[in-house]
Each structure stands twice: as C-alpha cells, then as structure tokens.
Amino acid sequence: MKIMVYSHDAFGLGNIRRMLAICEHLLTEIPQLSILLLSGSPMLQGFRLPRGLDYIKLPCLNRGNTGEFAVKYLGIDIDKTLKMRSELILSAAVNFQPDLFLVDKKPLGIENELTTAVNYIHQNLPETKLVLLLREILNSPEKTIPEWQKSRYTEVIDKFYQLLLIVGSQQVFDFCKEYKLPHSVTDKTHFCGYIGRPQDCKINQNIREELQLEPLDKLVVVTPGGGEDGYELINTYLQGQELLKNSQYRIKSLVFCGPEMPQKQKQELCAMAVKYPNVEMREFTNDLMSYLSIANAVVSMGGYNTVCEIMSAAKPAIIVPRIQPSQEQLIRSQRMHDLGLLRSIHPQENTPQALMTQLFQILENPQVPKNIDLEGLPRITHHIRNLLADKMTPTQAEFVYPQSNPSQELLVS
The missing domain is CATH 3.40.50.2000 (Glycogen Phosphorylase B;)
Known part of the structure; x- marks a missing residue:
C-alpha cells in the first residue's frame, strides 16, 4: 500500500x-x-x-x-x-x-x-x-x-x-x-x-530537574510556534517581567523563540532576557508536549498545532494570535475564547500590563480546557x-x- x-x-x-x-x-x-x-x-x-x-x-x-x-x-x-x-x-x-x-x-x-x-x-x-x-x-x-x-x-x-x-x-x-x-x-x-498529541515523552520529574524548578515554582511556557513573526509576543512578555518582581508567585519562564525567527531578533531577545534570571531562552524543541505537561500556564500565538498541543495537555493558556496576512489565528482564538477554552488578547491590545494581568488571573484560577474532540x-x-x-x-x-x-x-x- x-x-x-x-x-x-x-x-x-x-x-x-x-x-x-x-x-x-x-x-x-x-x-x-x-x-x-x-x-x-x-x-x-x-x-x-x-x-x-x-x-x-x-x-x-x-x-x-x-x-x-x-x-x-x-x-x-x-x-x-x-x-x-x-x-x-x-x-x-x-x-x-x-x-x-x-x-x-x-x-x-x-x-x-x-x-x-x-x-x-x-x-x-x-x-x-x-x-x-x-x-x-x-x-x-x-x-x-x-x-x-x-x-x-x-x-x-x-x-x-x-x-x-x-x-x-x-x-x-x-x-x-x-x-x-x-x-x-x-x-x-x-x-x-x-489532532491530539501524546501527553508527554519525558518523565515529568526529569524535566523539573532539567529546568531546576523548585516545588513552589510556577512554570510558564512561551512559544510563538515557528517564530518567524514571533518577536513581538516574546518582546512583550519579557517587558512584562518587571511586573513580576512583586508577584506572590515564584514564576519561571521557558521561552522558545522558534527556529525561523531571524537571528538578529533572537539575539536581541536573548540579550533582554539576561536581566531576568528566572527566564530561560531556547531556540526550538521537537518535544513541546513534555514541557507543556509540567507547565502551569502557556503563552503562545494561535497556530493550529500549538493550540492542539495546549488542548491535549489541558493547560490554561493566553493566545496572542497572528492577524496578517490571514485571519485564521484570530478567528480560532476568539471562538475558543468565547467557548471558555482559552484566553485571547488581540495583538494590538497586547501590552506588558495586559499580558501579565491575564497571566496572574489564570495562575490564580487555572481553568483548563475540557471535553474538546x-x-x-x-x-x-x-x-x-x-x-x-x-x-x-x-x-x-x-x-x-x-x-x-x-x-x-x-x-x-
């Protein structure tokens, strides 16, 4: 055959x-x-x-x-x-x-x-x-x-x-x-x-040790997918780190830039992240599900595969969708937001303050997506x-x- x-x-x-x-x-x-x-x-x-x-x-x-x-x-x-x-x-x-x-x-x-x-x-x-x-x-x-x-x-x-x-x-x-x-x-x-994804490939405890997570640490995974147009999402998230200094949570962030992000943008973001010891920058993983499995929250763009992985891992998420040249991600994130599956922020409204406010809310009240096919x-x-x-x-x-x-x-x- x-x-x-x-x-x-x-x-x-x-x-x-x-x-x-x-x-x-x-x-x-x-x-x-x-x-x-x-x-x-x-x-x-x-x-x-x-x-x-x-x-x-x-x-x-x-x-x-x-x-x-x-x-x-x-x-x-x-x-x-x-x-x-x-x-x-x-x-x-x-x-x-x-x-x-x-x-x-x-x-x-x-x-x-x-x-x-x-x-x-x-x-x-x-x-x-x-x-x-x-x-x-x-x-x-x-x-x-x-x-x-x-x-x-x-x-x-x-x-x-x-x-x-x-x-x-x-x-x-x-x-x-x-x-x-x-x-x-x-x-x-x-x-x-x-398209559902297997829950994880690595053992959760091994990942926590790899990321040096303490028992009370909250892990936020940030991913723009391939990353070609992911600079603004990560830049806004890194700017929001200043607002975490007085947070009640011990938040650690694992940020994947994506293999298709331009090298100059990647270097600029990594230079920004040096100021924040609780942020770890990586380029890419072909095993995102293993990291999502131990995450407390996800911040991402609204691509089909990433959303499927978030739903498969049943994690609370904030989606900042791409809005050009196609409205696909925007429509998906808005429809799923309306159904209570995730939270969506329009990229034109995505400020560090708005993003961190939403993040605090889902860490405080982590409603996870349920019963999606x-x-x-x-x-x-x-x-x-x-x-x-x-x-x-x-x-x-x-x-x-x-x-x-x-x-x-x-x-x-």
Missing part, C-alpha cells in the same frame, strides 16, 4: 508538523504501508522520521505578510521555482504510483503546482484516491469564499477528490456553513476533530482505511473507528 502526501509549507512549521503526525499515525495503524512525503519545509530534516516514511524535499518558498509567495533560498525567480517543484511532484506521482494522494490545504497546491500531477493521476491512475485535508479555519469567510470561487476549488474537488477531511470541530467553526460550500462538496466532507488522527485513519478497503488485506482492514457525532464533539463544562 502506497500513499503520497503533499504538505503545503510556506510559513512556519504548522503544516509539516501536522502532516508528519498524520503520517506517523497511518504507519502505526496500517501494516505494510509506505508513505512518500512532498514538502518544501526547511526544517524537515530536523524531525525524526518513522520507518516506512521517506520524503522528497522541494525548493523552499516563503509567504510574506502580504500573502505573496517568494523563493526563500535559491537565486532564481518564483516562476522557475514553481515549475521545478511541479515537475518534481509529477515525477514522484509517475514513479511512486500511489494508491492514495493526501493533499494538504489547497486542492491544487501552492500556485496550482499540483495541477499536472492531479491530472496525471486522474487520467492514468483511475484507481488512485485523492483526499483533501484542511484545517478547520482557512481565513475569514470574506477572504476565503471569493478565493475559492476565483480558483474554482469546488469544481476541482467535485472532479478529482473522493474525500474532504476537516481537522476541527463544527462547534468552533462550521467549515461548510461558514464558507457556503455546495452540497456536492459537503457530501464528501467529514469533521474529524482536532481530539480524535483527529484515528478518524483520519478510519476514513482513509475505508477508502482503500478494496486494496487492503484482512489484517490491514481490522482497524475500526466510530464516526464523529457533531452534537457531542465539543462539550465545555
């Missing part, structure tokens, strides 16, 4: 981390499976890959604050780079001959770079299934609906795709209703729940298994996972 996976990577680490988690779960649950991952993430080589998974590294692209794509490293123009990426993807499809093609975020990829590969599969591999996987929020409906209409994405899904899997909850954001999708698309759509990984596997049932041996077809019940997806106590 062969699955080819396309990861939409042009900003941050979110997409590649999400797709790697899905790949790992599929490999765990489906015997004799091989997965070929196509990605332009510059951090791909930094992740541990399970047996059965290999990748083709595409040339890196970058999406700036304007939303326009540019070449990240190579000294050639965007059109030539997209042509190279498209030809690499087509070559992978021709030579790998996948039984299923799992596509992340856009039905035809970045700047329609999947068009030739999708057409090849449709014309030459009629038994190959196509599955589109989407976050629960893409952007505001005002932006997303015209973009989908202009790109004719619903027509593409109608013609080429067998399934549309949404990794989220209808009660947070009803993808089909908010984006006004036609019945031809909604009939193919399944809400899978958010985190069964995304097993449900994705369930749907893919069903789609490939005719190609599976009896052993491969044993795994069964119940369908989600939208009315029970999210119950906030």
Whole structure:
C-alpha cells in the first residue's frame, strides 16, 4: 500500500508538523504501508522520521505578510521555482504510483503546482484516491469564499477528490456553513476533530530537574510556534517581567523563540532576557508536549498545532494570535475564547500590563480546557482505511473507528 502526501509549507512549521503526525499515525495503524512525503519545509530534516516514511524535499518558498509567495533560498525567480517543484511532484506521482494522494490545504497546491500531477493521476491512475485535508479555519469567510470561487476549488474537488477531511470541530467553526460550500462538496466532507498529541515523552520529574524548578515554582511556557513573526509576543512578555518582581508567585519562564525567527531578533531577545534570571531562552524543541505537561500556564500565538498541543495537555493558556496576512489565528482564538477554552488578547491590545494581568488571573484560577474532540488522527485513519478497503488485506482492514457525532464533539463544562 502506497500513499503520497503533499504538505503545503510556506510559513512556519504548522503544516509539516501536522502532516508528519498524520503520517506517523497511518504507519502505526496500517501494516505494510509506505508513505512518500512532498514538502518544501526547511526544517524537515530536523524531525525524526518513522520507518516506512521517506520524503522528497522541494525548493523552499516563503509567504510574506502580504500573502505573496517568494523563493526563500535559491537565486532564481518564483516562476522557475514553481515549475521545478511541479515537475518534481509529477515525477514522484509517475514513479511512486500511489494508491492514495493526501493533499494538504489547497486542492491544487501552492500556485496550482499540483495541477499536472492531479491530472496525471486522474487520467492514468483511475484507481488512485485523492483526499483533501484542511484545517478547520482557512481565513475569514470574506477572504476565503471569493478565493475559492476565483480558483474554482469546488469544481476541482467535485472532479478529482473522493474525500474532504476537516481537522476541527463544527462547534468552533462550521467549515461548510461558514464558507457556503455546495452540497456536492459537503457530501464528501467529514469533521474529524482536532489532532491530539501524546501527553508527554519525558518523565515529568526529569524535566523539573532539567529546568531546576523548585516545588513552589510556577512554570510558564512561551512559544510563538515557528517564530518567524514571533518577536513581538516574546518582546512583550519579557517587558512584562518587571511586573513580576512583586508577584506572590515564584514564576519561571521557558521561552522558545522558534527556529525561523531571524537571528538578529533572537539575539536581541536573548540579550533582554539576561536581566531576568528566572527566564530561560531556547531556540526550538521537537518535544513541546513534555514541557507543556509540567507547565502551569502557556503563552503562545494561535497556530493550529500549538493550540492542539495546549488542548491535549489541558493547560490554561493566553493566545496572542497572528492577524496578517490571514485571519485564521484570530478567528480560532476568539471562538475558543468565547467557548471558555482559552484566553485571547488581540495583538494590538497586547501590552506588558495586559499580558501579565491575564497571566496572574489564570495562575490564580487555572481553568483548563475540557471535553474538546481530539480524535483527529484515528478518524483520519478510519476514513482513509475505508477508502482503500478494496486494496487492503484482512489484517490491514481490522482497524475500526466510530464516526464523529457533531452534537457531542465539543462539550465545555
């Protein structure tokens, strides 16, 4: 059994981390499976890959604050780079001959770079299934609906795709209703729940010793995700350290800058942090869950993966979302704030005073997120298994996972 996976990577680490988690779960649950991952993430080589998974590294692209794509490293123009990426993807499809093609975020990829590969599969591999996987929020409906209409994405899904899997909850954001999708698309759509993460990898006591935490210390983990636009969040948090001097709490902070934060900004923040002995600065960890497991509070941006990790760890959190070029994080944090799952501060209102006030409040009254659907990984596997049932041996077809019940997806106590 062969699955080819396309990861939409042009900003941050979110997409590649999400797709790697899905790949790992599929490999765990489906015997004799091989997965070929196509990605332009510059951090791909930094992740541990399970047996059965290999990748083709595409040339890196970058999406700036304007939303326009540019070449990240190579000294050639965007059109030539997209042509190279498209030809690499087509070559992978021709030579790998996948039984299923799992596509992340856009039905035809970045700047329609999947068009030739999708057409090849449709014309030459009629038994190959196509599955589109989407976050629960893409952007505001005002932006997303015209973009989908202009790109004719619903027509593409109608013609080429067998399934549309949404990794989220209808009660947070009803993808089909908010984006006004036609019945031809909604009939193919399944809400899978958010992608939960294992509680921890390291032993909690070992982490406390590593961070030199005393029994009465409160740990705050600060993370802007990939970090490319995380400077303001960390800068505001460090400025707020002056307000902690008279706090009743003994607060220690573990701050991850993120591997994609510009080096100059990282150096500036580390120089600021030297003044505060209770702040430890690090660049990156591929095991954030272990640190979240012992945290008393989390301060972060509102990326999909980070929010899933916070929900999985069941930790009180303050989210300061990114607001450009997409409204995705802002919508997610506001909806979850309204449901009582976390606290959200608009970045334009995020002062050191406002951030520390919220932090004191959640340390004083630590309400943790409860009863949110985190069964995304097993449900994705369930749907893919069903789609490939005719190609599976009896052993491969044993795994069964119940369908989600939208009315029970999210119950906030």
